[in-house]
Amino acid sequence: MIITNNLTKQYGGNTALDHLNLEVKEGEIYCLLGANGAGKTTTINLLLGFIPPSSGSAFINQLDVQENSKATKQFLAYIPENLMLYPNLTALENLDYFSGIAGKTLSKSDLKIVLEEAGLEQEAFENRISTFSKGMRQKVGIAIALAKDAKVLLLDEPTSGLDPKASNEFGLLLQKLRSKGVATLMATHDLFRAKEVATHIGIMKDGQLKQQFVADAISLPELEKAYLNTMEYKELVP
């Protein structure tokens, strides 16, 4: 579903992403770990087609992102760190609009079903987004992905700033999407959440993918140790 081949992005003399090669298959959740500036968000922006690569290529559902920017959008959904919706519109209205933009026309009852599936409480459906917490907004974001029937989900620090309960609920939602065959690429700082939800984990530093793991094959302490070693935080390594 998601493939990058030597994907590279340079800004002047700085290399933000350096020959990234990864693959996320149907029903997989790939978590990219790394400090700020590691190249996680650049990877997502390249996959979204928001910025052109300096070299290499990226594919979504076998379509080259650069050549088929518009076409690839129909397969993917994106949830940024701070999902911003229209504050004066209700959750239903936001979902209706964003799914409409993606070419999906759903009835009000269908929209409600999707919101419910995304874990939003029914009382909140008709409330304006301006009254929503970040966790509730992220659920609307998931609802947008569900309504779109996205095959690929790109998440940029989606659990950042969420309380543990909301973060846990978000993790459960990702598992639900995984069971539907959605390929998810999630950039995060959260090792615990990554270990909990991911099928695969990659650690990035200075634009390079330094290590990759199958999530089930590594324990949380091992993952933490690998992360700290990669980051060269030697004094923190237990």
Added chain:
Amino acid sequence: MISKTFLKETKELLRDGRVRIAIIIVLSLLGVAVWISARHYQNVNEQYALAKTAERGIWDNQGEKNPHSAAHYGTYAFKPKYPLSLVDQGVDKYAGTSIFLEAHKRNEAQFSAAADQTGLARFGDLTPDFILLFIIPLLIILLGYNSFTKEREMGTLTLLKSQGISGWKWLMGKWAALFLPIFGITAVVFLLAGVLLGNLSDFGVFRWNSLLMLFLVYMAYYIIFINIVLLISSRTKKSGISLVVSLCVWIITCLAAPKAASNIAETKHPYPTRQEFAANVLKDKKEGLDGHNPWSKEAKLLEEQVLREYGVDSLHQLPFNFDGYRMQKGEEHQAEVYFKHYNYLKEQYTQQSRVYKGLAAISPYLPTRFLSMAIAHTDYDTHWDFADAAETYRIATQKFLNDNFAVNSSYGEWSYRADATTWKELPAFEYNPPELNTILSRNSSNLGILGIWLLASFGLLLFTSKTI
């Protein structure tokens, strides 16, 4: 996608308290302005009807009198207030409402509304045209300045892009959401004006097609403003900057450009002062025949020419009263002098208008204003037209009176009195303003400029949508 965006934008606008208040204020101002204008229109035309009837009564009931005395006694040509002046009062306030028609002299229109007001009139009046031309463009800015910038600032643009939004469809949705409230407000006001005019006494000729044309001109003006505001919003990163740039455009378009145009036009093609104009007319008049002076060189030449033409030795032998004949010839000379000097004024006015049209390239306000005034019959062209019609009537009146004097009396018979019924034989002054087709044909360049603005602003906007 267009309808989804349109509905979303409309909901957002309606839920924004500032927008609701602004729309209510503009609608209230327009309602009050239309009501005031309707009252004013009715009052002025009632006065017009009264004055016209009274003046004709005075003319008809002069009794037995020498026709030339009647020529000096004179009468008035009154200019009615036309129905669409309810929407645009144009230059009516400054142009004068009546012209005194007398022998030997072409008078200016007098009794302008502005002359009857105090210095406070400089603050201006609350008229529909003020709101339509100045306030509604401001409302467009208020509604649309953050149309695109808010998406950047709120962060929704990223999500929209990831949904695969189509730039031009998104833009058209936003355009429609901005256009519809402006269309609604303007349509309500024009409909109200139409209903009011339809129910008022028909002093002028009210035609729905003229009102519709006026509406279309204003809609074109607003569409240009909508396009400009959306264009600015799509090219700027912050709402504050978009607002400032849009307001600068409004200031240049609606305030600075018309005033600059006026100054440039006046400097390039100045009107003579009133004193210069009067002195030039007097000089030319003196160089020709004065009907009142039988001893002048010109009068003697005319005398010789007429005697030769009729083959007689004395003016007494002529089959008409030479005094009346000379009066008419003097009148014809003076009419020519006035024609020449007023034509010069008209030429200067035409040149000034060309300067305005040239500057319309930087301001869609200018062609809109000219078209609006022309369709409402409140522009200078209509005033010139009225003044020319009054002058034509004055010349015809003088001929009617001089001919009566020449035919019905003999040379030197200044004691001649025309019958009391004579005056009724003179047809009353009637003036019909130019029809809509004539107006549009006269203003084809203004229509063209407005059309170019419309197409260019749409073209730029659609071109920009590719890079949003």
